[in-house]
Amino acid sequence: MTGLTPYLAPALFLGFAGFRLALSSGARSDPVQRYICGFAAFSGLALLVNAPASLALLEPLVPTEPVIWFTRALKAYALTWLALLAVVLISARAATRGPRVRRQHQAALLFQAVAAALFVAADVRVTDEAVVIDGDTWLFLLYTALFVAYGSYCLMLLCAALTRHASGVGPGRVRTGLRILTLAVAVGVVWTSWGLTDIASVLESGRQPLGEHPVATVLSAITAALVLCGSTITLWGGPLTAPVRWLRARRRFRALEPLWRALHRALPEIALAADPARRNPELRTAEFALYRRIIEIHDGQLALRPHLDPAVPKLVAEAAARGATGGGAATIEAARIAVALDNRRLGVVPGANTTGSDTGTDAGTENGPGPGGEDGRSTVEAEVGWLVAVTEEFVSSPLVAEVREQARARTGTGTATAP
Template sequence: MADLWSFTAAAFFLVFGVHRLVITRRAWSDSAQRYVYGFALCLGSGMLFNTPTLTRALSANTTFDNLVNLGIHDLKMVGFAFLVLVAYALKSPAAAPRAVRLHMWAAGAILAVSTALYLVADPDIAGDVLTVSSGHRWALASYNALFALYGSLCLAVLARELADHVGRTAPGLLRTGLRLMLLAAAVGAVWTLWALDDVIADLRDGSQGVAEDVVSSMLGAVTAALATGGATTTLWVGALGAPMRWLRAYRSHRALEPLWSALHSELPEIALDPSAADRRPGLRRAEFALYRRVIEIRDGHLALRPYFESGVTAWTDGREGYDGSEGTDGGDAIDWADERGRDRQAVLEAATIAAALENKRAGRLGEGTAAERSAPPGHTPPTVPGTVEAEAAWLLEVTAAFTSSPTVAAVRHRTRTTAEAHTAGARESEARMPEARMPEARMPEARNG
């Protein structure tokens, strides 16, 4: 298990480091990029050779094992030094060259002290276990403590700069990437401080494991995944962008089905492509299908204008003597608190459409003047930015109100009742019309006689 996690972490860092090296080979002026792939290559190489499998494979003799172990340790220390250089490159304004040189000298000194402590400890390596004599336990413990403290300090310096950039960056891919890298720094600090477990073992028993243990390997893999994911946010979001857009468009297309179907049943001519109107689009064509559906709903809205009711707004507000008793089974007045936070304009728009559809079915023009029907008093639909996404978002709110709003249900019921009464009255008038025309039909016969 430790091998799997260690190889995974090493692979993340090495692939990322090589990738950054390749794409920035002509951008030598970008110091941050050089420091990033320097860190990734150093840490990835160190972790690769520190896997249990390679540690056992490289075991030949004590001297060689000690050189390999020291080299792995130094690669990781150099990787930590690169992190501070990345933080300096991210500073705004950029860190002074003197500060960069001072850090490099300090990193070199810490690396030299760490190497000296390891040589003083003069450990023996047998398989996966490193042991040291009782008189040199302090040296090995100091060696591991210096590694843990220096690494966590470097990560803290980087985290401070990342947090500052997160606060000054607008929401978007860049901010998401910075947050992932900030989280990677936090997990990396825990991973680095895990080496203090070796310090306790050194002082107590004078021995420690040579390779990464399971916990350390898992923390390293998580750190590597977060760091590389944050640094390549634009790449993987770009790769997943199209499928995610298709999925969102498909879901929006499906969600608009109730409103579109209601309009299409009364106005089948709104379908731009009748052969495809009732078929669900494939995922790849969902964006185009959504665009077409938005246009068709807007066309249906325009076609219904002669049937708009000018009093819809007054009905929903409980004015003009309407208390809601016609629109509900229990006779309760319309209560906007029942709308559960729905946008009021969306409810009014849905109510206007619902009333117009009832009038259209009954063949009855809406009450009021033509100007009042085209824009019912008190209801001005919000201005929507001219994008398919914005139009769809607005129509989704209208569709939700159209299908489940008690206010819309009440307006629909009142309009249906009024339209049915109007139709019944018209039929009664037509039934009386022949009797009213009969005297006129007999007049020519009387004159001829």
């Protein structure tokens, strides 16, 4: 594999380690952050050194044989950090965690010492394209198998800890992050186990390809990406999702356009901006523009209160009983606004001639019910959803059009015009 592709995984690992360290102020007090950063940093460094271009660059300065051993040692040390992370996740109390951490460090040191001894005893020589075993081939095979076994042990230990930890976490981003990390560990097991192909190569030809295998490079990049996603998922609700929020806010801003425009045409004073007719706010200001539009719509509804017809809910119910589609809360609110706009344009004030006892509805009611609480607007999200539903009914509901006609007939003012 040539070019910059072998540097993708180390860039992801090292960039992630730097990002987490900066975010957690060095991660000195949090062992979870420290071990995750350690794994990412040492994995990235190992892959960086083992890239073909890096080996070629180091060849005039350092013998390649120690570099090959050094990259394997770095990978093993990176996997040791994952085993330490598993210990932290399993051991909630620091009193029981300390001895387990020490035992894990001792096991790691023992592995590194045995691996180094096997590598030296195998008498490895590096050519331009391969690692050649001039000494005992079986010692080198044992060295490779030991590395694969140690790496798989560390990863499986973490996989068990993550699965156990996720079972005690409720639904949400944290559990999703743990599951993504579990998937990263599973891919990491395959990546580490790919070293078994080196054993097959040595048995067949007595040599091992130099550098990272193309498949191993891809697996390392996938592992790095999954670790990055799983470890940062709790941040996705913040700056990382801002563009999505902006796009959604702009779509909803446009969705409220018909209702807002009808109110603004009748009541220009509700506009809070110098350019109220602008239909496409800038992406970064879309959320603010949406909030402003909601306020303007509410101001319009308040200004229409004297013109609300208390008979509208009853007319909607009667029309729905006759088989007309709709009749829900959003339909009633849309009909109230549509009829009130007609009444304002014609100077009709229903409350001056009609009492609430005639219709069973109070003419002074501000707005109809909506979703999410007593007034349906316990959150901004619920409020936007409510107004979008009202706008859709206001624009396209045949029942709203029918109620407008009936309201006009009741007041004797003729045929209503389109909103």
